[in-house]
Amino acid sequence: MIEGLKEKIRNIPNFPQKGILFKDITTLLSDRKAYNKAIDILKDRYIDMHIDLVVCIEARGFVIGGALAYGLNSGVTLIRKPGKLPYTTYKDSYELEYGRNEIEIHTDAIKPGQRVLIVDDLLATGGTVGAAIELVKRLDGEIVELAFLIELTFLNGRERLKDYNIYSLIQFGKEE
Ligand code: AMP
Numbered sequence: 001m002i003e004g005l006k007e008k009i010r011n012i013p014n015f016p017q018k019g020i021l022f023k024d025i026t027t028l029l030s031d032r033k034a035y036n037k038a039i040d041i042l043k044d045r046y047i048d049m050h051i052d053l054v055v056c057i058e059a060r061g062f063v064i065g066g067a068l069a070y071g072l073n074s075g076v077t078l079i080r081k082p083g084k085l086p087y088t089t090y091k092d093s094y095e096l097e098y099g100r101n102e103i104e105i106h107t108d109a110i111k112p113g114q115r116v117l118i119v120d121d122l123l124a125t126g127g128t129v130g131a132a133i134e135l136v137k138r139l140d141g142e143i144v145e146l147a148f149l150i151e152l153t154f155l156n157g158r159e160r161l162k163d164y165n166i167y168s169l170i171q172f173g174k175e176e
Contacts, residue, residue: 002041006170008034009150023150023172025121029063038169039064042147043071045167049144052114053077057103057132058084064149065119074117077109079132092134094127103128105135112140122150123168126157133164 008028015022028034046068055077056065062078069076082091082102089104110116118132129146136143143164151157151168158166 002037002169005034005038006172009170009172011176023122023152025060025149028149035067038149039067039071041169042068046072046117046145046147049117050115051117051144053110053116053141055079055105055110055116055118055132055136055141057118057120057128060121061119064121064147068117068119068147072117077105077116079103079105079135090135090138092131094131095125096127101128103131103135105132105139107139110136110139110141114141115144116141117144118146120146120148122152123148123157123166124152124155126155126160129157130160133161 005028008031010024010027012022012024014020051072051074053075054065054069056062058080066076082104085104085106088107090107091102091104093102116136118129118136120129123129133143145165145167146161148168150170150172153171154174
């Protein structure tokens with residue numbers, strides 16, 4: 001656990017639906033020290049891992065992944081909600097902690113063998129990143145690691161992602 005970041009996350013009970021304790025990262029992002037620190041820690045971790053592409057998941061993943069990719073001198077690939085990407089896409093669907101969703105990637109977004117870091121703001125059940133993994137695999141990208149700002153450990157996302165290296169800066173238990 002990284003000191004000084006966890007308290008920058010704001011809890012919003014019952015958003016976007018009853019029973020969900022939403023982790024609002026906007027309070028961390030708007031704090032320049034905290035945002036810088038989070039990106040710097042990720043940058044230090046990945047700088048020597050030869051990441052060709054940071055694959056970012058819409059939308060909050062873009063804010064983490066874009067800044068990180070700049071620091072790593074990597075490219076960025078966007079994984080977006082349906083209908084947003086203009087070129088031909090591959091699509092995958094998944095269960096969310098609250099609901100069901102689909103994501104897409106451009107069919108030429110990754111060259112076979114490119115070293116990829118997948119980034120999102122938060123790991124909950126692992127459904128979203130699981131679908132992102134399928135899309136990257138479909139394009140024959142080599143997944144180096146999955147990186148998150150936040151991990152909700154009690155939802156056991158790691159269990160379903162056993163085949164992959166996972167890194168998170170901040171962990172939350174059920175009552176936090
Ligand atoms: P999951 O697919 O269950 O791992 O959910 C992860 C995705 O849903 C991430 O893109 C998060 O932004 C969002 N998400 C799920 N649960 C929460 C939560 N409790 N607070 C904030 N975002 C969440």
